[in-house]
Amino acid sequence: QCAARIPAARAVLELLEKCPEHQQKGGFPVVVFEGLDATGKTTITQSVKDTLNAILLRSPPACISQWRTIFDDEPAPIKRAFYAAGNYILASEIAKASTQAPVIVDRYWHSTAAYTIATEINGKVQDLPPVHDEVYQWPEDLLKPDLVL
Numbered sequence: 001q002c003a004a005r006i007p008a009a010r011a012v013l014e015l016l017e018k019c020p021e022h023q024q025k026g027g028f029p030v031v032v033f034e035g036l037d038a039t040g041k042t043t044i045t046q047s048v049k050d051t052l053n054a055i056l057l058r059s060p061p062a063c064i065s066q067w068r069t070i071f072d073d074e075p076a077p078i079k080r081a082f083y084a085a086g087n088y089i090l091a092s093e094i095a096k097a098s099t100q101a102p103v104i105v106d107r108y109w110h111s112t113a114a115y116t117i118a119t120e121i122n123g124k125v126q127d128l129p130p131v132h133d134e135v136y137q138w139p140e141d142l143l144k145p146d147l148v149l
Helices: 007-016 041-053 066-072 077-099 109-120
Strands: 029-033 055-058 102-105
Touching: 007 077, 029 077, 041 055, 041 102, 055 077, 066 102, 077 102, 077 109
Parallel strands: 029 102, 055 102
Antiparallel strands: none
8 A cells, every 4th residue: 555655665565575485494504683773783793704604684685775764764554564574575585595504694573573562662661562472472474593692
């Protein structure tokens, strides 16, 4: 529906439609680095990539990152949809890359989930969903990393 108002939405959906429904991880490990902005994720992921001769991927993936500023200015549900789609596109890239070398990922599903929860509760800790709420559960159809730091 928003493609008429946001032309980039159509392009994101087209990329998403090209992704296999069930991504299978290759034989190499997948390590995700999560953290707040400006905490050194880019520095550490580059260093680990170089040390392990790994493939470095980022969220949102490069193929859609040029539209990030467009979606960041949209209402929260549209912005969340963009980043959720990005996770599935990234999962497809992870699946392919992990057949060739170790994969280091700068942000993934955890950042999307944390942002979504924080915006829904307006930053009020007392309004967090209960500990076992499904919002904290990894999506069953999203490729899982081997390690998250």
